[in-house]
Amino acid sequence: MSQDNTNEPLCKTAVIRWLSIEEKLPLCYSAGNWDGLQSDLFLAETITGKKFIGQCYEGFMDGTSFFDWYQVDEVNENDWLITETVSRWMKIPF
Numbered sequence: 001m002s003q004d005n006t007n008e009p010l011c012k013t014a015v016i017r018w019l020s021i022e023e024k025l026p027l028c029y030s031a032g033n034w035d036g037l038q039s040d041l042f043l044a045e046t047i048t049g050k051k052f053i054g055q056c057y058e059g060f061m062d063g064t065s066f067f068d069w070y071q072v073d074e075v076n077e078n079d080w081l082i083t084e085t086v087s088r089w090m091k092i093p094f
Contacts, residue, residue, distance in 0.1 A: 016090055016091070016093055017090065018045070018088040018089070018090050019088060019089055019090060020087070020088050021086055021087065021088065021089065025056070025067065026039040026040070026042055026055075026056045026089060027039060027040075028056050028057060028058035028059075028067075034057060035057065035059055035061055036057050036058050036059020036060070036061070036066065037057065037058050037059055038055060038056070038057055039055055039056040039057075039058075040055070040091075040092075041053055041054070041055055041072060041092055042054055042055070042056075042089050042090060042091055042092055043089065043090050043092060044069065044082075044086050044088065044089040044090075045086070045087055045088050045089070046082065046084040046085060046086055046087060047084065047085045047086075047087045048084055050084065052071040052072075052082070053071065053072050053074075053092075054069055054070055054071055054072055054082065054086075054089070055070050055072050055079065056068065056069055056070070057070065068081060068082075069081070069082040069086050070082060
């Protein structure tokens with residue numbers, strides 16, 4: 001009977017943490033039928049505690065830069081501009 005003396009876990013757990021918007025913003029990289037660039041989906045929270053699935057758009061329009069946060073409703077294929085201040089966000093683990 002052989003003994004395994006390694007103490008390595010059977011599975012590794014990924015650590016997911018909130019990122020402050022002052023620390024890092026979602027990366028907008030995808031171009032398509034919209035103005036500017038689009039980010040991947042993420043989870044976010046506003047300063048009032050509202051949590052949502054979101055997506056960001058970044059670019060220049062009429063000589064002005066923008067970085068907009070949207071709440072995404074994939075079931076109804078809608079999205080809404082977030083007018084509250086977003087305080088933190090996290091990548092969605094896939």
